[in-house]
Amino acid sequence: MRFRINRSRSATAYPSPERSAPTPAVHVVEPEVVEAPLSAHEQDLIRASVSVVEPFAADMTVYFYAVLFARYPEVRSLFPPGMDTQRGRLLRALLRIVELVDDPESLVRFCGHLGRDHRKFGTLSAHFPAVGECLLASLARYAGPAWTADIAAAWTKAYGAVADVMISAAEQDEAIRPAVWPATVVHRVSRGHNIVEITVRPHMPYEYAAGQYVSVETPWWPKLWRYYSPANAPREDGTLTFHVRAVAGGCVSSALVHQAAVGDVIQLGPPLGDMVLDAATYSDLLCVAGGTGLAPIRALVEEVARRGERHRVDLFLGARTGAELYGVDDMLRMAQRHHWLTIRGAVSQEYVPGIRGSLPEVLAEYGPWYQHDVYLSGPAPMVVAATETLTLRGTPPDRIHHDPFETPVLSFR
Template sequence: MDSRTVALIRTTFKAVAAEESGPERLARSFYSILFTEYPQIRDFFPAAMDSQRDRLVRAISYTLDRLEEPNKLLPFLAQLGRDHRKYGVRDEHYQAVAHSLRTAMSRFAGNEMWTDEVDHAWEQGLTLICDTMIGAAAKETTPPVWSGTVLEHRMVLHNLAVVRLRLDQAIKYAAGQYISVQIPARPRMWRYLSPSVPANANGEIEFHIRGVLGGWVSPAMINQTVVGDQWLLGSPLGGLGVPRNSKRKMLMIACGTGIAPLRAQLLQMAQRRTNPKVHLFVGGHHPCELYDLRTLSELAAAHKWLTVTPVAEREENPWWHADSGEPAPQLPGLEPRMTGQIGKVVASFGPWSDRDVQIAGSPSMVQTTKFRLMAAGTQTKNIRHDPLF
């Protein structure tokens, strides 16, 4: 698409999104049109649509921001197309979604803004998105979904569990990618999780899951999962990872369960003969939330290319965490624990101009850390993270 087409699409979307409650109203209008004109599509969606509406607007925004970067956008759309096979969607479903979104946008923009040229621009943009996803799905030969049996469910904190599964067929994912997961207690409610171990021939996979207060799925994953449960998994997504031939130093920053995709990469790198130097900062609100330090300690002690610095925002653990009250022993291979907000701590070391940067954690943590690094002089092109939706 040419720059004018991209500009027309972005301008109209931003105008709608800038209105008070604009994103929410747009999402509601879109789903109302979709389910009214194509009622058979309703069965593809969960009963509760609140989080679905939020993700829709964030996904649209993420895609539109990359319309002029086909080298980044098209692989992302291809991954989504392969992942969407799990729903059983067909070509006509993509057309229905595109039509409903165009209709919703035109209603909000109004006749003055929604000219024939704008309508044609949106048609071009949505056609590119649909064709890319449909084409990638048609070419894929792997299963649309994998089934996995829960082998272990281990509580690490009161709201954090480690779940290990064995898949019926091994998934070939790159360390650092994420996967959509559905549990039996929440049908049609898929959530993205990052494997904390590299792909292996045994088909074993592990997830670190933190319960979101008021969430629909994560509390059920933590509190209702039992050994023997059957989970469903979709195709892998995401572009984090350290290429085998990379010689550029790495800076990795994780908070909470964001350690999972970085941990998987480090475990994979540990199997190689040579690696670039990696400095990992792993953080949490309290010291007890640095729950995987023993594994990281063992990795750092065994591999000179890895430096691990723990960071906690507070010196003490919270009241709900039962411990002896004695200071935790210093684990071998780790740098002394630092206190402070992780983005601020990392940025205090300077611009890290010689490093490629990966950030993993909650959307707010990723954004805050990214802004801190950019303010310190880190180039945006050197910073990578997964889409924040």
């Protein structure tokens, strides 16, 4: 069993606190060649065991955390008081790992992201054996008679490979940047419909790429993290602007919308995500945004303008009603400044002349888009529907870029 990992990086130390110009995002070099950690037979054993325990998933995750906290009470402080959301995310992480078990390069990328991101929780390499022990105990309990020595060995091998990647990624990350960045709120403006734009200035240089997303922790809900995409390309002053919509039951989003004020300090985790401009192959770009999913798309448009590259960008904005067509005025002003940017709207539940229809319907009407790189951001059903429409009409799947639907699956909400 082996993951062959390239440890090279583009930086070797924390950046200087002085900033006079935008700096490129810290670049993580993923492995060029990755050997599969499991044989085909071991992969089949892993999948078969998951199909057995999946009907008992909710109970199994409750049992897992109960056993983990009973055997290793020192890890309880790493988690928020309420565990309901975390239990579900643990299960989705396991399912994602199982899904990628025969795709070692994607598995390394996924686990590397998790390892770097988990630094902000205070996760240590010593915690991984404890988690593995309790995970296997939980799987064995709920698999019952289906749990065999061969299955246990396959899971032990798989978990060891995943833990190795996460630990290695975290150690490499620790050498070049902090785990969290304090950031002061310097501007706040309401945009209606429970949406605010919050601009923060990190206390240390924060390097990211337009299109990535960032985890945020507020002082009102310690250990609860929510992921938002900066709505701007890197700026000379180092500030980041987030578009935040308060959602029912969303502790972090409600705190940012209803409590955060200028002068408050929040915490930022490391930037994540591969929906960046450097992923583009074609000179023509199709960008599709629903709701506050406009944020990373807006950042990408700014990045095109900042680089001065010869891209033509077609941007489609979607909403249920005309009033919810968020950010359209701002984007129209950008289109007036940049002749290469075209803006179109799609309203699905209200008659608005010229922009009636769902985003997939409007995309089909204005296509084809098979010679474009596509960037999608918004509610998961919209992204799924748009992806289906585009692929059916000839857009290559590898030219369609969007963040994972569980972004990321182990995040705290």
